[in-house]
Amino acid sequence: xxxxxxxxxxxxxxxxxxxxxxxxxxxxxxxxxxxxxxxQAAAVFETRFDGRIYQTPAEMxxxxxxxxxxxxPNKFHESAAVAALDRGLDILIEKPLAHxxxxxxxxxxxxxxxxxxxxxxxxxxxxxxxxTLRAYANEGRFGDVTHVEARYVRRRGIPSFGTxxxxxxxAGGGALIDxxxxxxxxxxxxxxxxxxxxxxxxxxxxxxxxxxYAAALNLWKNxxxxxxxxxxxxxxxxIEFAGGRTASIEVAWAANCAEAxxxxxxxxxxxxxxxxxxPSGTDREHELxxxxxxxxxxxxxxxxxxxTTHRDATALQLAAFRDAIRTGESGHLATDEEALATQRVVxxxxxx
Amino acid sequence: xxxxxxxxGDGKVIKSVExxxxxxxELRRQHGVGVAELASALDASRSTVHHHLTTLRKHGYVTxxxxxxxxxxxxxxxxxxxxxxxDLLAGGxxxxxxxxxxxxxxxxxxxxxxxxxxxxxEEPGEAAGESAVQxxxxxxxxxxxxxxxxxxxxxPERLEAVLDNVDEAPPSRAALDDALETVRERGVAxxxxxxxxxxxxxxxxxxxxxxxxxxxxTGAREHFEDDAASLADAVSxxxxxxxxxxxxxxxxxxxx
Numbered sequence: 001x002x003x004x005x006x007x008x009x010x011x012x013x014x015x016x017x018x019x020x021x022x023x024x025x026x027x028x029x030x031x032x033x034x035x036x037x038x039x040q041a042a043a044v045f046e047t048r049f050d051g052r053i054y055q056t057p058a059e060m061x062x063x064x065x066x067x068x069x070x071x072x073p074n075k076f077h078e079s080a081a082v083a084a085l086d087r088g089l090d091i092l093i094e095k096p097l098a099h100x101x102x103x104x105x106x107x108x109x110x111x112x113x114x115x116x117x118x119x120x121x122x123x124x125x126x127x128x129x130x131x132t133l134r135a136y137a138n139e140g141r142f143g144d145v146t147h148v149e150a151r152y153v154r155r156r157g158i159p160s161f162g163t164x165x166x167x168x169x170x171a172g173g174g175a176l177i178d179x180x181x182x183x184x185x186x187x188x189x190x191x192x193x194x195x196x197x198x199x200x201x202x203x204x205x206x207x208x209x210x211x212x213y214a215a216a217l218n219l220w221k222n223x224x225x226x227x228x229x230x231x232x233x234x235x236x237x238x239i240e241f242a243g244g245r246t247a248s249i250e251v252a253w254a255a256n257c258a259e260a261x262x263x264x265x266x267x268x269x270x271x272x273x274x275x276x277x278x279p280s281g282t283d284r285e286h287e288l289x290x291x292x293x294x295x296x297x298x299x300x301x302x303x304x305x306x307x308t309t310h311r312d313a314t315a316l317q318l319a320a321f322r323d324a325i326r327t328g329e330s331g332h333l334a335t336d337e338e339a340l341a342t343q344r345v346v347x348x349x350x351x352x
Numbered sequence: 353x354x355x356x357x358x359x360x361g362d363g364k365v366i367k368s369v370e371x372x373x374x375x376x377x378e379l380r381r382q383h384g385v386g387v388a389e390l391a392s393a394l395d396a397s398r399s400t401v402h403h404h405l406t407t408l409r410k411h412g413y414v415t416x417x418x419x420x421x422x423x424x425x426x427x428x429x430x431x432x433x434x435x436x437x438x439d440l441l442a443g444g445x446x447x448x449x450x451x452x453x454x455x456x457x458x459x460x461x462x463x464x465x466x467x468x469x470x471x472x473x474e475e476p477g478e479a480a481g482e483s484a485v486q487x488x489x490x491x492x493x494x495x496x497x498x499x500x501x502x503x504x505x506x507x508p509e510r511l512e513a514v515l516d517n518v519d520e521a522p523p524s525r526a527a528l529d530d531a532l533e534t535v536r537e538r539g540v541a542x543x544x545x546x547x548x549x550x551x552x553x554x555x556x557x558x559x560x561x562x563x564x565x566x567x568x569x570t571g572a573r574e575h576f577e578d579d580a581a582s583l584a585d586a587v588s589x590x591x592x593x594x595x596x597x598x599x600x601x602x603x604x605x606x607x608x
Binding site: 037038039055056057058059062072073075076079080083164167169170228230 | 599
């Protein structure tokens with residue numbers, strides 16, 4: 001495929017995430033079609049984008065597509081992905097790769113047999129602060145990075161209580177597989193995907209069973225009749241990589257803590273360190289601080305704040321996917337093999 | 353997904369086929385019956401009944417033991433085929449087996465078609481309070497948990513069709529509406545009969561609201577005195593997972 005040739009992308013799954021992907025494709029001038037089982041969601045897509053709806057993924061794959069975005073519930077990533085890969089289509093699967101390690105391995109196996117490229121939507125990688133931090137680390141500005149302390153903790157943020165998001169059978173897990181995968185991917189991305197040696201940790205369910213989870217705050221549970229909640233709402237983990245580098249991870253959909261959302265990385269190297277704060281949403285500033293020492297004049301600490309632009313990471317990821325479709329260059333996109341490495345860490349923590 | 357079917361409607365029917373089916377129903381009800389009894393039950397001549405039985409026997413659909421006629425085992429192959437492609441059965445057996453392992457109670461799946469509610473799957477639990485095998489049986493009372501779960505999701509026309517076919521119908525429309533409203537509020541139905549066994553059931557619908565069937569747990573009454581809420585949670589959670597699995601599996605596997 002040559003640059004600037006118009007693309008046609010098919011979206012499997014037009015829930016909230018699928019629609020937000022469609023919005024960005026629309027902004028980028030990429031034409032798209034979709035398929036969705038929920039008739040109400042399909043109607044929203046048709047109205048909002050005047051978009052063409054196919055009845056099933058199989059029917060959509062028969063049309064003349066260049067690539068596919070998969071944003072179904074986790075359990076169905078595999079069937080949507082494997083059918084697309086069998087047709088040689090390039091695909092971008094929403095994170096996590098799959099609901100279980102076994103399912104993830106089958107997707108990777110299908111990708112190996114396919115002419116299509118397979119990527120996974122770890123879009124946090126594309127924020128300017130993350131890319132800046134990673135470049136500093138690769139240039140050796142911090143010396144050897146030996147430890148990353150990461151947390152992605154929400155005070156009250158269980159997504160769509162009682163929907164597939166909180167079902168082990170459909171999502172594969174809770175906070176860890178939903179937001180923890182971003183954290184694990186960023187750590188592995190920063191370290192350059194070293195071998196994982198030890199994974200220790202624990203998962204907990206402390207809020208899902210509480211009827212007063214939100215009552216005191218006047219928040220609501222979605223769908224009063226919905227009872228699916230058999231996943232963890234928080235996890236704590238310690239990972240040791242080849243060469244003795246380590247990471248500690250704290251993840252929670254709900255925790256009794258000060259901030260509404262705290263998504264931070266503390267990077268410790270032999271010569272310097274950095275703190276990265278990723279705010280929720282695209283409208284607030286990412287913060288990156290760098291901590292060094294200097295012996296110029298008298299020995300002292302140097303603390304620096306880094307100002308970057310604040311672009312939409314999801315849109316940047318879609319732009320990278322567009323380039324990958326045209327050129328076969330994966331850029332910063334998470335490959336299926338990288339996503340499998342993340343999935344395996346999650347699997348070890350679940351002891352699946 | 354099963355489409356709503358209209359029953360016979362105003363089309364022409366063949367009398368002898370109707371008589372044939374009446375004979376089969378009678379064989380099912382009586383577990384073995386002679387020609388004379390059949391003739392009087394159906395108000396038909398002995399020779400007519402005899403011709404029907406001879407024809408059925410020739411094709412293996414009726415068998416004769418000790419001078420009495422019984423349904424032939426060959427019907428099982430028709431029954432097996434009738435449920436083989438059922439979407440809820442395909443995804444539901446594992447889910448129901450898991451519920452049975454978890455609770456020790458007996459799990460069942462039932463579906464509604466053409467006004468008949470029929471149990472299509474059963475997994476007996478360790479603590480099963482009743483041993484009667486229900487698979488293949490028509491649910492004939494509106495008071496059972498699985499019937500109520502199903503009725504709570506039916507359109508008025510389909511509801512009427514089912515109630516026409518049960519032995520024990522609700523005393524009044526108001527009693528029915530009240531009972532079904534309670535089921536819709538709770539998301540689950542309990543058995544309303546005075547008996548030693550208790551049951552809890554939940555309807556399974558597709559994401560777009562079509563009724564796929566219902567699942568239930570049945571066991572000794574004491575389980576329901578102590579654990580009704582947690583059993584209800586377990587059944588309704590499974591029904592919700594089945595809704596997603598069944599809808600998506602069907603969608604993903606439909607060839608253009």
